Amino acid sequence: MTYTLTDDSPLLKPFDSGVIHTPHRVFMAPLTRLRAESDGTPTDLQTEYYRQRAGAGLIITEATQSSASAGGAYMNTPGIHNDAQQAKWAEIAEAVHNEGGQIFVQTWHVGRVAHPDLPGGDPVAPSAIAADGKAHGPNGSVPLVTPRALETNEISGIVDAFRTSARRAIDAGLDGVEIHGANGYLLHQFLGDDTNQRTDEYGGSPANRARIVIEIVKAVVDEIGADKVGIRLSPGHKANGMNESDTVPVHQELLRAIADIPLAYVHFLIEPTDPVLATLRPEITVPFLLNTGFAIESDFAQLEKLVADGTADAVIVGRWYISNPDLVERLKKGAELTEPNQATFYAPGAEGYTDYPSLETQNA
Template identity: 45%
Template sequence: MSGLFDPIRIGHIDLAHRIVMAPLTRNRAGPRQVPTDLAVTYYEQRSNPETGAALIITEATQISPQGQGYLDTPGIYSAEQVAAWKKVTDAVHVHHGKIVVQLWHVGRISHTSLQPNGEAPLAPSAIQANTKTFTAKGFEPVSAPRALALEELPGIVEQYRVAARHAIEAGFDGVEIHAANGYLLDQFLRDKTNHRTDAYGGSIENRTRLLVEVVQAVVDEVGAERTGIRISPVTPANDISDSDPQALFNHVAEQLGRFNLLYVHVIEGATGGPRDNIPLDYAALRQRVNAPWMVNNGYDLPLAKSVLSQHGADLIAFGRPFISNPDLKSRLHDGVPLAEPDKDTFYGGGAKGYTDYPPFD
């Protein structure tokens, strides 16, 4: 029986325990989408496995200018961005921490003010999402997207490949492909958002095609032992859904199972909401993937211990608790209270609510 504080090896990485820091968008990268020295401090504070995360997954990081959907989120497509991320990874590794970057393309969840030359966001089909995004004016409805042409799709795959290469150049221990929460790869998977009639639409196999091509490209570039992925089978986040999520994600899991990935990171239920919004047999997915299984969404210490004791997961990802508890592992281990975060500072700003949370005294 594995416990939350027991070590584990995933891919090429030895982890001191099973506590993972989940991706947390904080909107502090500035207009050139470059991580700042404040970000170096933020990740360093949470990087010591003795007190914080055994593994850090960075905030979602766009693979191209078109991949941006929110104000002041970081990228990993320019030399300046790669150099800035290298400062982050160096700081994490000083404390023997491990860190991967989450590779992100938002697809239709964007606004023309955030796109190059004010162009329309990209999507599998020209269907506008009923949701909002964070712009210079605050939260605004997302813009109507345009459908990607068939001949553009190899370029999207190549952007993921190059971003993965940049991640290794920046010193990351691996990458996480963001295929969850209603962003581009998730949009291709779902029959609500993918109405294409070519080889990337229609059947489950066709709708999964782009995801498989992206995973193959990233694995070819950096190795399966450095490639993780995040999925969210039943979340309604960003106006996403599918008529048969079990059949869809059974197939997704079968395809992922071909690669022997670093891990598969699964959001159970509705992202940031109910864990039981739509029934799904997650065990059926897990048995197909042949990779360490990371779970996420609303976990506390009792639930994490229960799931691990029942062999329901290999790793537990905690999100919001890491915002205000840089020493989350120590607090969970020692049974001390968790600090509450300042929600007004979640998105944008400076050090307040970002790097000024002290460890437990």
């Protein structure tokens, strides 16, 4: 596949928001790759992977555990909740900065998608409702289990974990933090009326179900500054067994509650034709990043149009950055794009991870 971005392409206009200052608007999506150590410490291989992709302008990292109990959905995902992890993230940040890039770490809690066989312990969630699906751990593929409903007095600890992991990110030299409120993980589970059956102040009405996300945004902003904070949401996304019936009201409550906070950005995973996007877009008062999914992100003409018409301020691209570390340079030159090898997305080692060539090395 080839596509050429002309010099006047809207995707090649500079982007400035908060601490983010990039020469173009084709950012790198958060992509789980399972290359960390078993204890969540990032590896030298990850340092090289992100260094190679520093030309993304803004890298949003793979989802990263906000606490020791926040993971447990997949093997070998990184964390940022202890000194060893922070030290390796500092190496990653330095490598990206030395190449002229910027990098936000995405922090998460997986909630009910965790499994006792995986690091992180027994799963917790807004309510004791199991997700359909299976976990893939040391004992093979096993069904997800019913989580324990969080006690009200435990929720402040979840909020604090997002705050303290954000502090570690900034202390490590990372440029900012993206709060993961999407894809059927814990914060999305609180937002969903199907997954949140609580009767305390964190359940029931849309405002109550949005409460924990709002508290986390405010706590992280208070800790590191709004200019270093983004949030990812996926309204209506059915990932990990989600099946919301009131997507618009709960996300309206959330977006209206944070409207006066000058975040670096709000990031949606949603198809451009989804009517939910048209309804919620006017609620967003800060720069808006749009991740359309692979089928649409392969249509660069449509991505250009989304920025040109103001639907998005920048676009988030995933799989093309996996296989083309110098994606924007290739697009500028109309060079052939390397197709990603899905068989190596979650496999260990360098194959399909750091061995995709740039144009410079390919033509050497």
